[in-house]
Amino acid sequence: MVTGGTLLTQLLNGVSVGMVYVLLAAGLSIIFGVMDVINFAHGEFYALGAYLAVGIAAALGGVTGGFWIALVAAPLIVGVLGGLTERVTIRPLYGRNPLYHILLTFGLVLVIADGIEIIWGTQPKNFAPPALLSGPITIAGFQYSLYNYFVIAVGGLIALGTWLALTETRVGIIIRGGAQDRGMVRNLGIDIDRYYTLVFAFGCVLAAFAGIVLGAKQEVALGMGNAIIIPAFVVVVLGGLGSFRGAVVGGLAIGIVQTLTQTYVPALTGVIVYLLMVGILLVKPQGLFGNPEWQNQGGEEGDLLTGGGGGILDSSTRRYLAAAVVGVLALVPLGIGVVYSSYLPNSLVLNVLVWALFALSLDFVMGYAGLVSLGHVLFYGVGAYVTVMMTLYVTPVFWVGLLGGVALALAVAWFVGYLSIRVSGVYFAMITLGFAQLAYNLVTKFDVTGGSDGLYTGYDATYGFGLGEVGQVSLLGDIQLFYYVVLALVVGSYLVARQMMRAPFGSVLQAIRESEDRAEFLGYDTVAYKRRAFMVSGGLAGLAGGLATINSFGVGPSFLFWLKSGEVIVMTLLGGMGTLYGPMLGAGAFLGLKEILLTFGESTPGLLGEVLSQWQGILGLIFVVFVIYVPEGLVSLPETLQARFGAGGGGGGSEPATEPTDPEVSD
């Protein structure tokens, strides 16, 4: 029964939530529209604002007006920090493919989040609204939260102020001009770079303000940044990247839709937002207000830098090296009890192998076809879930489950690819993210997938043929059969992938990555090739997911969490895209380094130990450095070092061309 009062209340609820989204999305949108930077770290600046406000209010003790002072001071501080971040980390990336900004800012997420944890600890903070604004207020018989009115009013004022600043002031006009044509503005004698810092800083100010306003209403705790960044992206995508109007309309719309769905169509809660996101990207990728006011028309898109090509080893040496690596991996279990415990091969190295396969799958599309998938965890998760569900409900034979997982992952990849590949670049990344989030939300809603608890009981997969349970069968002592199964599958997948890349299929993919238009003019159906690559990639990721379920004793929603997509991208870039083995190396480096940091962090006392234990932040920092200075990844290091310090420094390394050792380019 919907009464007028109820509807009004829910609408106001939606608008107040929406206002916060507007503040967040406006900052994100402006930054993208002007600078072509997709700021994944926006959520962390939002969190930083809230935490700083708590700190300021606490430092001011019981001084009346502490809230208001914090409300003004904290965003300014965050703005300064944002500006510094831009100068140091983002500026070196101008001119590169915008997707590097996503990667860089993702690294910043890890750094800032861990920084917040080190400074403020893990306990949630209470940040109460001032007494002036707390409690409900009754206007003409209609009772509603006073603080919400405040949020709506203040949010609206700031949005209006921002709009006026950008359209009416000189600074605003310069910024808009710079977005349209950077070079020309520079030729007019204006140092446009300084204005970029200003824009980024301003975006962070808006985010921080949103954090304070919302933090007083909800909570100030670790993870608040992560919780808000995905909805913020949805708003920006819906409204149109780079459109301020879009951010306002999108923010309010999402806020109202979310609130009304919660009340009237609860079954759709959580998924409606991602359905909208995917829908808009399929129908009108530029968003509701496409042709945004400040969209960069020039399209200075850089290439995705790959680690392939050149290198200091010739092909036969490389082959020996590869064989040696596989040999060493095969021998690792023999050291159990002698050099290390069974934890190392059966848990750690196994985990590395599975992630290496996952990273390999991503490189297939990212490094070769140039498709950056932010939602690759979808296939990993699908593979895992199907494997476990088939084992539980159909037959306990592991191979059947794995096959089912791979098959469904292939199917999902075909479906997602079919819908999404016509869209390119940033929008493709966003669609994949949307699909992954849809799956993550859906899986918690049904009992057959274990709901939010997952499926962790009774998962006893067997090898069949009377060999026994997977993970329990040992060849000798603690040496497990499963280790060799995984090793064989991972090496096999690499060989299959490499073979595909050496075939004409791979050459066409690389041609597409270098210039899709040119490949099209040559007569290739680029969309079909990309779809095929995406399918194979999805299948491989599904295999990785299925294998991962053994050591986890099952599967749960965390197998579909978006942060995993980020981690696998980090590994891929860290190792070096476009080489197939590079990302696998990256997986080993990432997880190995994590293990080292954790171990040393635990055994080192004091502050240093605490800092070391924040392995995510340290890895994030390393990742940021790599994105800026070593974008071609670890595999490119020997070459770079040799060029720098080796014989005749001036010789210069070879250019990152495609593999010259395989000259057969057909057609």
Place this chain on the structure above:
Amino acid sequence: MSSDGGTDGRATDGRVDRRDVLKAAGVAGVAGLSGCLSDIGGGGGGGTLTYGLLNPISGSYSSLGPFQRHGAELAIQHLNESDDFEYEIEIARGDTETGASTATQAASQLVEQDGANYIMGAISSSVGLALNSFAAENEVIYNPGAAAIPITGASCNEYVFRSETNTAQIAEGAAVWTLENLGSDVWFHIADYAYGQSVLREWRSRMEDADAEFNEVGVSRADLGAQNYESYISEIQNSDADVLVVGSTGGDFVRFGNQAASAGLGEDIDIMNTTASFQSLRAGLGTAGYGIYSGVRYNASLTTGWNEQFVDAYTSEYPDDGAPGNFARVGYDSVRMTAMGIQEAGTTDPTEVKDALAGLETNSVLGDNMYRECDQQAMNPVWVGQNVEPDEGEVADVELIEKFSGGDAIPSCESTECSL
């Protein structure tokens, strides 16, 4: 912390299994990588055992994990100092990262690398369930810190001994009390995941079976991790309910509570939550927490069992933590109750201790206790309490209203789905 020499003689039989071989081989870890290995080698049989403390130190429950760990560490310290306990306990630590996959990997490390044959920890139910399976597969005794019913219900196994009070026990005590004392027109609001659903199920069924009048006005379900609850709060305010039972915890409840206070919900109806007495929730809510009722698992002011000794030792050992809360209590009780089983069995071998520990009468922080034989769930008493304005500071104090004994609060063996 002493570590035995390389050879050891098993008191009971001369059989040497692979675990002994591993330990005797003096596992050294990958060269230079592993720092904290002073407790490797030796181990097993004879006088020492290794307890693995596997807590959420990072991830969404990172604010709660340290308390659990501190409680367990304190218990181990007491046991090592005590003359009544004849064994030496060494500690190995791991981080679940509030995720099942990372937890099982960390557990593997504790068992295979650090030689742990007892594990305590986890708060999230999916992590707890995964570790249940891990414990059974690896034949190590596991004390879960998660409160989900299936852990000693449908997913129980003979290696799992739980000292944490589960959702059914809270409901058994508090549900009917709510009907009798707060009102009969009830609205349920839950976070739509396993915990919230179990609260709804357990409270609703007991209210329906009760003699007191019960009228279910409505149910609202929010996604786990939802940020905004105002639509639900408005619905509840516009209904005829005079009691609201909230089945959510952690950040979800803090956000809900803050928003409810802002809308003035507590002025219209009484709010009952299953975990509002938790320290972290009271701290997160501040003044918004005043007046909320809750099922209480533990309070530092209790005079039961080991509690006074526990509180004194905890506050002096961990002064930054403040008074111990439920998670610390669970850590402490888990280790000490299990230790009584080890003492009783006369061996540190989990395969024998598990038989001795089930049904053994022990003490605990909450008074006389035991891990019940049919499901190995500790028979903890529960209370109903209310958060009240404190004498100083902002964080609410907890006032205990009524107690339900361990025997009264635990559901019957037949009603659990556990068959041991």
